[in-house]
Amino acid sequence: MALDAQMVREPLEIKQQKRGDLVAEAIKRLITEGNLLPGDRLPREVELQQMFGVSKSTIREALKSLEVQGLIKVSTGPSGGGMVVEVPLERTFQLMQNYLFFKEVSIDDIYTVRQLLEPELAAGAVPHLTEADFEALEHNMACCSPASHDRRELLRQRQADVDFHDILAAANPNSFLRFTCELVNEMIRQLIVFGNETPRREHEKFGTANVNIHREITDAARAGDAQRVRELMHFHMQEARTYIKRMNGKLRGRLILDSDIVDMQQRVRSQLGAGAPQMPRRKSAAVKAPPDAGVAPRKRATRKMAGEGNVASKPASKTSAKPKTADTETAAAKAAAPRKRRVASS
Secondary structure: OOOOHHHHHOOOOOOOOOHHHHHHHHHHHHHHHOOOOOOOEOOOHHHHHHHHOOOHHHHHHHHHHHHHOOOEEEEOOOOOEEEEOOOOHHHHHHHHHHHHOOOOOOHHHHHHHHHHHHHHHHHHHHHHOOHHHHHHHHHHHHHHOOOOOOHHHHHHHHHHHHHHHHHHHHHOOOHHHHHHHHHHHHHHHHHEEOOOOOOHHHHHHHHHHHHHHHHHHHHHHHOOOHHHHHHHHHHHHHHHHHHHHHOOOEEOOOOOOHHHHHHHHHHHHHHHHHHOOOOOOOEOOOOOOOOOOOOOOOOOOOOOOOOEOOOOOOOOOHHHOOOOOHHHHHHHHHHHHHHHHHOOOO
């Protein structure tokens, strides 16, 4: 079949990535291949410049891009630079909510998902709950008891009810199930609101029902009865859906702002308080960034990024610095472009 003459005269435009984006991809490769973990430091800016043969502004653009993605934290000063961090749940939630802002999502949709996932999450957590976890559950139930008649306090208690589920989630060893349920829980905290016309007694009834079923779930978990926990949680999700609809709960229709993320973090910390379980973190041995990290090997093993550690970067020799010219930047960009497809997305 002959090609269209118009297409031959007007070749398709191939959009090339910016140098900063290419360098950001290369730094991601460095993190993966070097098995860098949260707490590990990237090489200094000057070392990254020499490694990739690009200017300071290109390196800073790449680091800023990775910081926005939540993969690193950039600090200034003599000992500053990029440090690998665990991507915060709050940032992931913000991106997910920005996506859902343009979709039709209802409270029924949310609770359909919860009814499928929460029973399995809670049942799977039972064998792994520690005494500290049970103390946190007891602390949460005490905080959520609807003894106050202040309306604002009742609304805060409805949000704090969800912390009970986060405590169970933290004990479940299935990281993907835990992650999914925590995202849904954060949606409930941030997005479900009740109208001012909702009677106070309805909040009190809902709070009492939550505390009662949480008590039954906690007692069954202490007894090691995972099947009973599963059944109670299934009933709890049905009951919660009924209460929220009866109280005219609805989804707040707006994008989550960075200021909301900060408020969210502070509120969750204050709600959990001293009773919150401390999540164990895996420590890792120090890992040095490979000197040829700018060149991708033919085979690459994907590493899990979890835990803490430190990386000692080897000081760069001043005599090995490459001139910061457009030619060297272009060469680095071309070298990084073919490897882009082999970098795992964050």
